[in-house]
Amino acid sequence: MTTTEAIRLLEQFRAGAVDCDAVMRAFQAAPVADLGFATVDTHRALRQGFPEVIFGAGKTPAQVAGIAAQLLRHDRRVLVTRATREQARRLCRQFKSAVYHETARCVTVDRKPLSQRPGCIAVVCAGTSDLPVAEEAAVTAEIMGNRVARVADVGVAGLHRLLGKLGVLQEANVIVVVAGMEGALPSVVAGLVDKPVIAVPTSVGYGASFGGVAALLGMLNSCGSGVTVVNIDNGFGAGFAASQINALAGGRRDATERSPGRRSPRRVAQRNSKK
Secondary structure, three states, rough: OOOOHHHHHHHHHHHHOHHHHHHHHHHHHHOOOEEEOOOOEEEHHHHOOOOOOOEEEOHHHHHHHHHHHHHHHOOOOOEOOOHHHHHHHHHHOOOOOOEOOOOOOOOEEOOOOOOOOOOEEEEEOOOOOHHHHHHHHHHHHHHOOEEEEEEEOOOOHHHHHHHHHHHHHOOOOOOEEEOOOOOOHHHHHOOOOOOOOOEEEOOOOOOHHHHHHHHHHHHHHOOOOOEEOOOOOOOOHHHHHHHHHHHHHHHHOOOOOOOOOOOHHHHHHHHHOOO
């Protein structure tokens, strides 16, 4: 059940169109679907505002397609991260609205795209080699209903490149900064803006970068205020967190559609309690 469906059911109950037993049966329905190889959380969108996301690594194309099909029985959109080309081909054959984002290594199925919420998320990457992780963050944020401004290849080796994009950074409600090597860019960005910065270390670098550990430690020890750090190469986690921050900054809206002018059950309850 999606948030929209839950709201609609409660409104029908309030209007007397359905009885209490029907409401209870709907909410008591199993929140999971057991596929044998996966236990799909079909109530994730109801709790968190966005459906369960499929991590493609280690799964067969058939498994990914099966999980996606189950999710699409309950929701209008699916996000698959770390998708292989074989998984992408299977999904694009099976679902007409599937899109393979090759650089991001993601597949999205969005049968009814969300209207963009107010505000903007900036996704900044230090080098072109960091683009796959940056694009994973950007695609994640976009399918969740956010406007994303991309800034590429502005690492500290040429600081003037970043300063030329300062207007973009200042406009954003939250900034995702992706960098490998020594991981210095998030500290620089944090010193230029009054917005939260989500730092994403990447595994890009030579031997002593230790697969991104050097960048991770550098970001964790940042002297820039307002810097938080996610795991190495975790563009998805950064994009998801940025979406939640942007929702709070611009007025929270669930990642499911709500008709213009429709009052939420909470507001209706508050209004009725004042009578």
